[in-house]
Amino acid sequence: MDCLPKCEANYVPLTPLTFLKRAASVYADRTSVVYESARFTWGQTHERCLRLASSLRSLNVVKNDVVSILAPNVPAMYEVHFAVPMAGAVLNTINTRLNATNIATILRHSGAKVFLVDCELVPLAREALAILATAVSGSCAAPQVVVIDDIDSPTGVRLGDLEYEELVRRGDPAYVPEEVRDEWDPITLNYTSGTTSEPKGVVYSHRGAYLSTLSLILGWEMRGEPVYLWSLPMFHCNGWTFTWGIAARGGTNVCLRNPTALDMYRNIAEQRVTHMCCAPIIFNILLEAKPHERREIAAPVEVLTGGAPPPAALLQMMESLGFHVTHAYGLTEATGPALVCEWQAKWDRLPAAEKAELKARQGISILTLADVDVKHADTMRSVPRDGKTMGEIVLRGSSIMKGYYKDPEATSKAFRDGWFFTGDVGVVHPDGYMEIKDRSKDVIISGGENISSVEIESVLYRHPRVREAAVVAMAHPRWGESPCAFISVKKNSAGKTDDVKEAEIISYCRKNLPHFMVPKKVEFMADIPKNPTGKILKAQLRAVAKNFVWSENNNGPSSSSDKKTSKEVATDLSRYNPAPQEQQVLALSRL
Amino acid sequence: MDCLPKCEANYVPLTPLTFLKRAASVYADRTSVVYESARFTWGQTHERCLRLASSLRSLNVVKNDVVSILAPNVPAMYEVHFAVPMAGAVLNTINTRLNATNIATILRHSGAKVFLVDCELVPLAREALAILATAVSGSCAAPQVVVIDDIDSPTGVRLGDLEYEELVRRGDPAYVPEEVRDEWDPITLNYTSGTTSEPKGVVYSHRGAYLSTLSLILGWEMRGEPVYLWSLPMFHCNGWTFTWGIAARGGTNVCLRNPTALDMYRNIAEQRVTHMCCAPIIFNILLEAKPHERREIAAPVEVLTGGAPPPAALLQMMESLGFHVTHAYGLTEATGPALVCEWQAKWDRLPAAEKAELKARQGISILTLADVDVKHADTMRSVPRDGKTMGEIVLRGSSIMKGYYKDPEATSKAFRDGWFFTGDVGVVHPDGYMEIKDRSKDVIISGGENISSVEIESVLYRHPRVREAAVVAMAHPRWGESPCAFISVKKNSAGKTDDVKEAEIISYCRKNLPHFMVPKKVEFMADIPKNPTGKILKAQLRAVAKNFVWSENNNGPSSSSDKKTSKEVATDLSRYNPAPQEQQVLALSRL
Secondary structure, three states: OOOOOOOOOOOOOOOOHHHHHHHHHHOOOOEEEEEOOEEEEHHHHHHHHHHHHHHHHHOOOOOOOEEEEEOOEOHHHHHHHHHHHHOOOEEEEOOOOOOHHHHHHHHHHHOOOEEEEEHHHHHHHHHHHHHHHHHOOOOOOOOEEEEEOOOOOOOOOOOOOEEHHHHHHHOOOOOOOOOOOOOOOEEEEEEEOOOOOOOEEEEEEHHHHHHHHHHHHHHHOOOOOOEEEOOOOOOOHHHHOHHHHHHHOOOEEEOEOOOOHHHHHHHHHHHOOOEEEEOHHHHHHHHOOOHHHOOOOOOOEEEEEEOOOOOHHHHHHHHHHOEEEEEEEEEHHHOEEEEEOOOOHHHHHOOHHHHHHHHOOOEEEOOOEEEEEEEOOOOOOEOOOOOOOOEEEEEEEOOOOOEEOOOHHHHHHHEEOOEEEEEEEEEEOOOOOEEEEEEHHHOEEEOOEEEOHHHHHHHHHOOOOEEEEEEEEEEEOOOEEEEEEEEEEOOOOOOOOOOOOHHHHHHHHHHHOOHHHOOOEEEEOOOOOEOOOOOEOHHHHHHHHHOEEEEOOOOEEEEOOHHHHHHHHHHHOOOOOOOOOHHHHHHHOOO | OOOOOOOOOOOOOOOOHHHHHHHHHHOOOOEEEEEOOEEEEHHHHHHHHHHHHHHHHHOOOOOOOEEEEEOOEOHHHHHHHHHHHHOOOEEEEOOOOOOHHHHHHHHHHHOOOEEEEEHHHHHHHHHHHHHHHHHOOOOOOOOEEEEEOOOOOOOOOOOOOEEHHHHHHHOOOOOOOOOOOOOOOEEEEEEEOOOOOOOEEEEEEHHHHHHHHHHHHHHHOOOOOOEEEOOOOOOOHHHHOHHHHHHHOOOEEEOEOOOOHHHHHHHHHHHOOOEEEEOHHHHHHHHOOOHHHOOOOOOOEEEEEEOOOOOHHHHHHHHHHOEEEEEEEEEHHHOEEEEEOOOOHHHHHOOHHHHHHHHOOOEEEOOOEEEEEEEOOOOOOEOOOOOOOOEEEEEEEOOOOOEEOOOHHHHHHHEEOOEEEEEEEEEEOOOOOEEEEEEHHHOEEEOOEEEOHHHHHHHHHOOOOEEEEEEEEEEEOOOEEEEEEEEEEOOOOOOOOOOOOHHHHHHHHHHHOOHHHOOOEEEEOOOOOEOOOOOEOHHHHHHHHHOEEEEOOOOEEEEOOHHHHHHHHHHHOOOOOOOOOHHHHHHHOOO
16 A cells, blocks of 8 residues: 555544543533532633643643642542643642642652642641651752632632632633643553552553543443533542543533532532442442432433442442442553443343342443453463453553553563553453452462452351451461451441351351352451551451461461451551541442 | 553554454344344354455455455445455445446556455446456456355356355454554545546545544444444445444444335334434435335434435424434545534424524534634635634544545645645534535635535525536626526426526525525536536536626626537536436535
8 A cells, every 4th residue: 555644634643632622612602510609611611721721831830740639529620631731741630538648659759840739638738748848859849839729619728829710810811732742642640559559650641541531431321411420539540531521522520529418419400410420339328318418310310330349239229219320340550441331232121130240240341442351360361251260351452551650660560461460350251241350469269269359258248247348368278278357347236246256257158158268267357457548458467367377176267366466457557547438439449 | 751661551553443353252142234134243243254354365465455345235345344454455445336447447546456246246347347457557467356146145146266255154263363553554445436536545544444433433422232224335434434333332234235215114124223324315215215115113213414414394304204313524535424413402492493404514523533623725714603704624633534545646735734625615603513515616706705506506406396406606707706507407297397497597596595696597407417426527517607608788698509518518428327316425425
């Protein structure tokens, strides 16, 4: 074939920034963002982003500089997803559940030049900046701080001179955005909270963000003019790409400072919400809402959720309230969902329990992934499509991250043999739908059998008195490894928890699990240890389990001092103090 | 930011071939293709494509070779859209309405190595190959011919030794497709039928085809599991990308040898068709169906149409039958639709006539176009969004063609100043929706005013006796140019056409058009001259109009011999003999 070279007309770098430009042109008068009494059109949002981008440039932000933000889902948080890359910079959204030390680490590691802070989070940011100041050497300057005052009810809280609305006001609406010359250029930097290691900075390219956005709209079949409730933090994989996706669809972003039952129901009813994404914990908040917090839901709300498969009963309750749930699986490194449990028309006729079982599977690859497979980690051979044989889930495609920022070792560990290794273990069902079984490092190998800790945990969670459960491997002289369960217990009517005994839990497991999967040891704890984002620290639990010594005599393990060991763990982790509900947030573990 | 290089896991070339691979994996048992008694699943279609690709390799087809096909919308025509690029080759689908000379020209220009021919088109192909043989020099070998016998009712017709099903049968199902290493590599080559010049070979890249496919699914909001009726030829911009799109959506392709009313209604009813694309002529076929050809349409069928805006009355009739029409604008060079008239919820409340008016606009850019604009051709300044000021429609984005094959001159003429010039003239309405007014070379400039020939033609078409109409510029001593109308007339009840007079048509136009737009001359013809694909040859009409001499005395132009000139034109064009309905196919002019 002829050599037909690329030119500016037929090879334009892919970037989500085109979605905003297009929205401003063709949906100019449609509502883009709503937040309490504040309301913008796409024309206005575009202009505000141009102004902010020009103001960032005037703060000496240049190409590839990092701009960090610590904020809930307020309008400014939405706008920076366009304004920061329009200034040529890279957006770093920081998880608001982190503590000051973590935040300081991220600010230092990313080398943030500007740090935008929501007014309510000023105390946390001040603390983080103080830690950063003591740690920062002469070579690394502290970021310029901009406070985002509440646009609906200004507080007057400041941290330095700069305020967000003032930057918008004094910006240039005729600013010409920094051109994206290479679609491989970075657009955002999102730190994952590791359970064992330092946070890692996941870098997305313009190309990856663009393609993921299209994929998610397609995979979820989101139609035009959606009204999208921001119940999912935008800092999670940039709102699983819907920060950009709502612009692509000309929809309305319903911003929300806190996902409380009252505020969610109120916005759903008043703004006529059509779509929302969330962690399963949000289901509980919606279901446990008090009567005065509830509002009737006029038209079905599409809900995309990730992480722990929602149990059938929960799904049915949600659907009866007017929510239509779709289940997805993803991870920060894959720019959010990589698998979506795409519904098939023929399943409509099945009984509810079977439907829920199908819906609980993680599903099939989104369109922009070139390939998904489940492979034996050693041989790299694909597992059979039998719904039983476990292997590691591996991904390939242009929606996978560029890599970990300043971490070549972790990057090269994640990318091997042309694949991205998720570290998640799953099976492929005969129909091609995948189901996640565990984190690869959490799989228990007992007598050559792979046991999914998640499977045992889900059985434990169904016990009426179990509040939290985590299962890890402990050494076993005969089987190599055996499951060891850590649980916390709900109080009984007398406010007690000590009436639940190990033997009862084991006997319950015997009834509900194959024998080889039954925990050989059950350890009770007041709270299961978690990191600040709510992920259970299984590495810590494994350390505890190491102390358990198997004794053939009493047909079970004994510990020199179980209570003490648990307590030690609790003490080690006392600096973390997540709210109880945050245990569930990790349900979004890989999202 | 860190330098994070691309790797095989996170930078995978974009190609529609992934859609088939994915469909075979996750929609393996769903019906992919239906044609009369033949029915395949996605697993089978994938295997058939692998087999065919391996057989093409065994015919010495190598990377970037051209494989041509001359076939209606039968299953083989669908399969080659994957199998040919899986062999590393470039697919050239030839318009079945062309004559033998045109086909020979395309075979020679493309250098086709293999030529697949549907059994019904063997006589035409034989003729084309004979012309090619006389023209081919020693340096250019004739293509290997493969006959595609009808898979439902084999005819036994052959042209040489090779038959399609035999190639599929003897192919290797374990064939590993040629890897797409560069998404800029060509995937298809589609010749446009020029009205004035030689056909031009439009080359699509894998990237362009991939992105256009996603765009069209998004723009049309096509949900999962569509049942798609092939009423649009796949050789038109590769079925406006739905050849690849139906695989992406895991849908069913309902193949169709001829879009007759009987076969369309039968398939819509029996296969429960949900979607179809077509030229407006198909509306007439559906509306004019005889009672025995009709079937009731149980659920609404989404119809995407392009070209001439469907009049309100036609739209209403279509909708009353159960078709829901969306209007688009595109061109071969833009891989099909570039603008889609995206419907807005608020328009639902408008009266039918206003709705039709809104729906008749060509609309807003598809998502993967980086930019669309309407510009003054001289100054390159954007026209105001007033719905009145005309300018040339220009496009930028990765869904625009690579260029014209072996035609650097035409390529560099089409790409200028970072834009692709469509050659179409339009306006932008205040809401950002665009409306096409004319081909730029067909605009009539009268006293400094731009007059759209299409606008005059659409008024003429509404006259009850006008069968066909075409308007071109003729010289005018005062205004520079004036409109000149050519029309053919429907017979009256006595079977006559000569009762319609020029004065009546001009007086009718005076009532329905601004004075300056009224044709100064009306010329009657038995048939308006067209090229083999049904495009009206305005260049020929302009040549005729040149002979008209304006005479101030009779306040109208006179011609030395109008009839003679028309006849001459008719004689010149006698080798073209399009069916009358093909005049309307050009309504898809730019698609």
